[in-house]
Amino acid sequence: MADVRAISQSPDPLSQEVECLAALEDQVRWLSSWMIHNANHLRRKRDGLKVGGHLASCSSSTALLTALYFGVLRPEDRIAVKPHASPVLHAIEYLQGRESREQLENFRGLGGAQSYPSRTKDAVDIDFSTGSVGLGVAATVFASLVQDYVFMKGLAPKGARPGRMIALVGDAELDEGNIYEALLEGWKHDVRNVWWIVDYNRQSLDAVVSDRLQGRIVSLFESMGWQVVTLKYGKRLEAAFARPDGQSLRQWIDACPNALYSALTYKGGAGWREALTRDLGHLPGIEALLAEHDDPALARLMTNLGGHDLEGILDAFRSIDHDRPVAFLAYTVKGYGLPIAGHKDNHAGLLSPDQMEAYKASLGIADGREWDPFCCHPDAEERLRAFIAEAGPVRRRPAAVPPPPPVPVPPSLRIEPAANMSTQEAFGRILAELARGDDGLARAIVTTSPDVTVSTNLGGWVNRRGLFDRAQRPDVFRDLQVVSAQKWAMSPAGQHIELGIAENNLFLLLAALGLSAPLFGARLLPVGTLYDPFIARGLDALNYACYQDARFMLVGTPSGISLAPEGGAHQSISTPLIGMGQPGLIYFEPAYADELAAIMRWGFEHMQQPDGASIYLRLSTRALVQPEREMDAAQARQVIEGAYWVVPPGADCQLVIAYAGVVAPEAREAFETVREEIPGAALLAVTSPDRLHSQWQVSRLLGSPGRSHAERLFEAVPRGAALITVLDGHPATLSWMASIGGFSSRALGVDRFGQSGDIPDLYRAYGIDSGAIIEACAVALRDRAGRD
Known part of the structure; x- marks a missing residue:
């Protein structure tokens, strides 16, 4: 049951901080649990559906998020919280005074706190939406790349500082393939200021994670240039290891299969005692340790993992004195502090009314005070409020940052005329014309493509504006006087970000670029190109980008069976329906160059409007004879309508x-x-x-x-x-x-x-x-x- 920690008056500042954080963690775990219980058992139901809320996934992350939000985060940091920890995030926002009790009471109800953190649906300031597992994690890599782009070009507001892009990662999220695509792309672009904190509770939705996974995770991150910090044991267990025969206890736990560890956690102190007596009871030191601990104390000791030890967590976070990416592998217990801890079926589990009453009683919470912000420690409310005001840096982030002013868009976009031209060629010519100038629109555009830059007609733009890279990298072919139509020099001045051929990465980068204004205070106008049929390959990430209200221009080209010799693998069929069905995305399919120019001009403007959206252009490589006409304003309006x-x-x-x-x-x-x-x-x-x-x-x-x-x-x-x-x-x-x-x-x-x-x-x-x-x-x- 709950491990309620008292607040003392220790003279040691670190001890005082840890004690306050521990009290806040008690409150965060309680509020997140009560929020879920209220939604499922107390709030009136009209449809008979289970509401849910991922109670076990919340409780494994409370210490990590409490340490972050009340001890580590800075105003410039941005964080993606794993989707199933949404109630924990809302509890923290409630304690900080940024979210109302009504929002919590209406968790997973219309207009209430959302089931998963949402930039567009939640009432509080959410940095990154999460929900489709793995995408919010990978988004932090691309947000870091965009932050580098903004700061290296001097686009950030005066006085702004680069922040850390942080993700709290559920360990089962590491099963998602897009995670590894993003890691590789991040390595190629030498990303900085990224922290991934893995809530390593070793349970997925249906089962217990493989015993050998931890080693593979560590080696993978290290091979990508990340520092790996492992938080395996808390202070209590470390002290037990220092006792006589303690190293035998450590070796026993290290060798304990994940499934057995989870099952013993669920069985509690009696289960631990039986197993330890059987395997290590012959050792005098272990016999003495078991004698000193009753069953509840033994259960607390054996689950004292690094991801629940606030002092160890703070030490680990504050030890990082560089901007290299860091992966914190924090061992936790799924369902920590609750009766369902460790059970392999606890992912969607709820506490029964009787279990919740027992939990409430263990915390000493009076009836009717369940929603009080400091009901777990009412005698310390004044001190805890003062601590939050003093130690919660994110609390000082302005509630609403004024958006940067819109980038002016000219009345029309010039295009070099041709009698016979495809819309894909016209797109390339329009961007190439923009690249000739240096007005605000040209400077704000940033293009990207998953290894199809040249074949989607971005070559003219790239030749004039260059490729973005943190370092100056020469074009070796040009330096050696090998004839090539493409200039491929890279530098911090470039305005094209080249990606490997992974469409998920394209849409995650477009999401990050399209959120540059709210995240980093700099307005960018992203343009991303890909072969139209492969929109389907990255559709989850495209939906994720639109769900966050990121603004970008997506160019799907070439499209349809008009890409005739390439065959069915490269021909698209359903993408128009995707364009029509995707919220936050407006689909256009022009036939002629002058139509495209009018649409792009309007699109650059519309992307910047408060009620605007992203733009999807479905283009073709089939050349058509262009109409002989001068498109006037009235006809341009109809094209856009x-x-x-x-x-x-x-x-x-x-x-x-x-x-x-x-x-x-x-x-x-x-x-x-x-x-x-x-x-x-x-x-x-x-x-x-x-x-x-x-x-x-x-x-x-x-x-x-x-x-x-x-x-x-x-x-x-x-x-x-x-x-x-x-x-x-x-x-x-x-x-x-x-x-x-x-x-x-x-x-x-x-x-x-x-x-x-x-x-x-x-x-x-x-x-x-x-x-x-x-x-x-x-x-x-x-x-x-x-x-x-």
């Missing part, structure tokens, strides 16, 4: 062909053919299915017909007319448009895996060529006639 009429509906319009992206020539060819027989037909260019759909949905929900751009566009189209939609992507992307006016519709697109071929063959095979569009028009018109 999501669609415009290439040929508006005529009188008594019976047919509309709507296309998105690179299939524009096929749609135009089919349109010209059918217009001979249907003179009132119309041709619609859809530049953002996402914007068009979301505004239409809002209009429908508000019950205000005609308000959305889609409804305004179709005002002149009679209800029930034939509508043909087509794109090089999943047909559901545009199929919803039939509902705007009850149209007789045929949605064309790609819903099967692609294959190698050329564009005419593939477009014909997958039913998105002009012939397929014409046939769809005929079928839709027949259906319409049949209904009439």
